[in-house]
Amino acid sequence: MNPVEKAKEGVVSTAYSIHKEGLVFETWGNVSCRPTDDRIVITPSGIPYEQLKFVDMVVVNIKGEVEEGRWKPSTELPLHRAVYEARTDIRAIVHTHSICATAFAVSRQDIPVVVEDQAQVVGGPVKIVEYAQSGSEELAFNAVKALGKDGLAVLLANHGVLSVGSDLPSALQRCRIIERNAQIVLWSKLLGSPFLLDPEEVARLRNCFLNNYGQKNNV
Template identity: 35%
Template sequence: MLDEFQIREDIVECGRRLYQKGFVAANDGNISVKISDDEILATPTGRCKGFLYTDELVKLNHKGDVLEGSAKPSTEILMHLAIYEERPDVRSVVHAHPIYATGFATANIPLSDCVLAEIVTTLGSIPIAPYATPSTPELADSIRNVIRHADACLLANHGVVTCGRNVFDAYYKMERVEHYAHIIYVAKMLGGERVLSPEEVQKLYQIRETYGTQTHANPGCLACTEDCVGGDCVLYEKKNKSHDSRNATDETRISALIRDIIQTLK
């Protein structure tokens, strides 16, 4: 078993960072850590993540039964349990609503294209899971197929979920997703992002292997086989052909929204 006291401290610290960075508001968001094969620490429901105490965390088993703690676990704990079931390698899950990434999620625009080198080498694809009612088994089921191949994904009309080998790993992936979403948003305002070529992606993939980066999704290719290494991706050409038209649509929608906001403020 891992050092439970330190893990509790780390969860509280990550909750504080989520709140300070504006990734969550009020009582939003949830964090969990798998501390043994059948023990999970999770944030309680109805508490602001910026002001948690270590003794408020709830300990439960893989079925969701509370083992220790007077509070109830997050209402979205079923999503966390589903991720642990699908991904035995995962030790922590973080769910939040960062502004830019959640904006893409509500617009139903995935962040799965290969655009930023740092994202290709660290996260790979950031897909979007179909909409499901929060705090229900429906949400847990909707994410299963997606999280098998990705360490971070958008939740349609909801937010973002990331997972990692420890709570800070999962938290930093949340930071990366939001930073990337902000960059893509700005790129769209400047005329649209440029998707990296298969050759460029393959070079980044090789760098990833050199660094020993462990991510479940091949860069930008959620639906590909594990043998795909960027340049061999059969989906790349199809995705790239539709990229310009999709960018035009996205830019039109976003530009119109900005004009409406400016008009309202006048």
């Protein structure tokens, strides 16, 4: 199977996961993958997740022109394109509207690091992106700026989560962990003020994850 066809399978499977796990609702949220330098595979606009199939994936070139597919691409294509253009290390993007993380986005507060999994997989707080309308070039510009050279996830103000990675499983894992961490922060605020992990400890945990955790190289 060629890289584009393989990417279509990965994007569909990731889209099913975010829907099944309640990280997105109805037809909102989107997923993409960049299997080669000049091709992006992205979910179509406004098709219910339950109906999504391999053949519904949209293939666009780096300029955003549709090369393959029967549907319009996600309206967040400008955001995906801008991130891929700015960061050659990124090969996959998952955008969710999960509830607890979005509560932080609505409050325009970063999600701090309180447990090891966010430290390990995100490597720091999830920072808030300056507000712009969804689907706009302005939102794409603001998100790229907030991600910087090595950011792995940001919160789109009054909107949701944008997670990136070197592949789809790592971008998906980040979305899950961000939502879990956001829930823990919210619950801990009911008990008092959560103790945050300090930046040195976060860096140590991230480094340990990249070099020592599990059976393979992490990203």
